[in-house]
Amino acid sequence: QQQVKQSPQSLIVQKGGISIINCAYENTAFDYFPWYQQFPGKGPALLIAIRPDVSEKKEGRFTISFNKSAKQFSLHIMDSQPGDSATYFCATSNTGNQFYFGTGTSLTVIP
């Protein structure tokens, strides 16, 4: 059973636009919600993460929006750049136990 559902599978955005990737989960015990960025041939790297005690976290152009009641969280990339083209994975975890990953979103930012 997929613990976290991610959409869309792929996304094409114009340079300067906003990229939005969504994830939904079922288990209310999850308390850590990170997003990872992966470039081809590289391991995933932590981009930004949030805990359920806040509804939003912003780091530079990257923002996580968290809706606890809806059990959803999303990644917003403002002013998207070609260098942001990568695969993005959301994940969930229960206090550092096994992480569950979404299926990934391939983002392409067109110049």
Added chain:
Amino acid sequence: GAVVSQHPSWVICKSGTSVKIECRSLDFQATTMFWYRQFPKQSLMLMATSNEGSKATYEQGVEKDKFLINHASLTLSTLTVTSAHPEDSSFYICSAITMDYGYTFGSGTRLTVV
């Protein structure tokens, strides 16, 4: 920040030979390490969880005799692909849980079996 060093980054081996992939936690002790396999344009597939000093726990469908995992110390875990075949060609990634319950990945190993 916590760093997991994975080597080699790529390897080509002949069918029937064995390949060892190493993951080291450089600035923290990793009591638990995870090994993933990733096919092109797909998500990470958990293969096994290794705990220091004990046997690894394999996910359903993963052959434990083919993918040998050793976690002999708090900073080193190894994955050995035994008697490799072309269908074992894939991208293998390790990860560890850090002190702040984050999740750090190695840089991955691209295995090609010819």
